[in-house]
Amino acid sequence: MAGFESRRIQAAIESAARAWTRRVDTIETHDGDKVWLEQVACNLCGSRAFEPLYRKRDTRFETSDHAFQVGVCGRCGLGYLNPRPARQSMDAFYPTTFFSDRDSPKRRRRYEQELALLPPRVTRLLDVGCANGDFAARVAARGIEVEGLEVAQSASNRHGLVIHGGWQTVPDASFDCVTAWAVLEHLHDPMEVLRHVARVLRPGGCFVFLVPNFASPASREMRLEDTPRHLYFYTPETSARYLQAVGLQLDSVRMDTEIYARGHRGYLNYRVRRALGREFRPCDRRKPLRGFERGEIGLAELLWAWPCDQLDRALAPAITRYFLRRDRHDSMIVVGRKPASS
Ligand SMILES: [Zn+2]
Structure with missing residues (x-):
């Protein structure tokens, strides 16, 4: 009993340490929105030992000029x-465009690949971060009972599914499978979500x-992360630690070569730019000719960047x-x- 008390x-x-935040700054977006920036402790271990790695702007939607800082916890x-x-x-x-391109042929292919990854004999599935419910609708079409969870206001429930706006309405031990496709990197408190996942899973559920x-050079060196929408960056090791922290067992980690993966096309371009002391932007990853046409790079740069890119393309596989x-x-x-016994 004493052991139980001290563990509690x-x-x-640890939970209080993880929840520590401090507002440090405000920035303004190009649309005139005022945004609070907050410093946080490590969501996995609660440590405040943060080691900066790199800074990156929102190069995808160009919402602001602020370069957001990516780093790692010095402890875990x-x-x-x-x-x-x-x-x-x-x-x-x-x-709103973030959720609008959800039913394109490319997306539909992704949903099929995700369906193929579901374990056999699933009867009730919860899709976390279900957006408009497009994947969940495909699960339902397979005869599996399905519900979704989505907190984003800009998503719409276009298939008329049961979509929860928060975890409070999801009952304990009610699903034998929970899925989250490219969601955990967007969360402000992944540990809280992991706890809920563990709570709503039935014993033996996955x-x-x-x-x-x-752990990939694409993410860590080439900076291809979608900042500031991506808030957390996981490796096989930290994923396993998260699962363990909420009482789940690690079944498997497999590299994804089909669904979201882009591979390491551009890695040679990145290394050459770094060796030359030049900045590497997402547009420098491939196709310098297109960059030249758009005025992103000059002729002198094109003369070395183009052959370099040809070599990159040949070596990328x-x-x-x-x-x-x-x-x-x-x-x-x-x-x-x-665990089946819990
Ligand atoms: Zn940590």
Whole structure:
């Protein structure tokens, strides 16, 4: 009993340490939204020992000029954005177009690939971060009872499914599978969500999630993360620690070569630019001719960047395989399981 008490006290101390935040700054987006930036502690271990790695602007939607800082926890190695936009400021970084392209042929192919990854004999599934419910609708078409969970206001329930707006309405031990496709990297408190996942899973049920792999050069060196929408950056090791922290067992980590992965095309371009002391922007990843046409690079740069890109294209499959074999592929699928006896 004393052991139980001390574990409970320890858990409360860790939980308080993880919840620490401090507002440090405000920035303004190009649309004139004022955004609070907050410093946070590590969401996995509660440590405030943060080691900055790089800074990156919102190069995808160009919402602001602010370069957000990506780094790792000095104690457990979890990657995270710090400081980061406060939760109530995040709408400024999710334009409606973020959810609009969800039924394109490319997306539909993704949903089919995700369906193929579901474990056999699933009867009730919860899709976390279900957006408009497009994947969930495909699950339902297979005869599986399905519900979704989505907190974003800009998403719409276009298939008329049961979609929860928060965890409070999801009952305990009610699903034998929970999925989260490219969701955990967007959360402000992944530990809280993991706890809920563990709570709503039935004993023996599994949690399947896909995240970018922060052990990959694409994420860690080439900076291809979608900042500031991506707030956390996971590796196979930190994913396993998250599962363990909420009482789930790690079933498997497999590198994702089909769904979201882009591989390491551009890695040679990145290395050459770095060797030359030049900045590497997402547009420098490939196709310098297009960059030249758009005025992003000059003729002198095109003269060396173009042959370099040809070599990059030729070597990309081998480079991608090299990192894949070392579990440093750019995207991964993790499966955790709730012990049957709990
Ligand atoms: Zn940590």
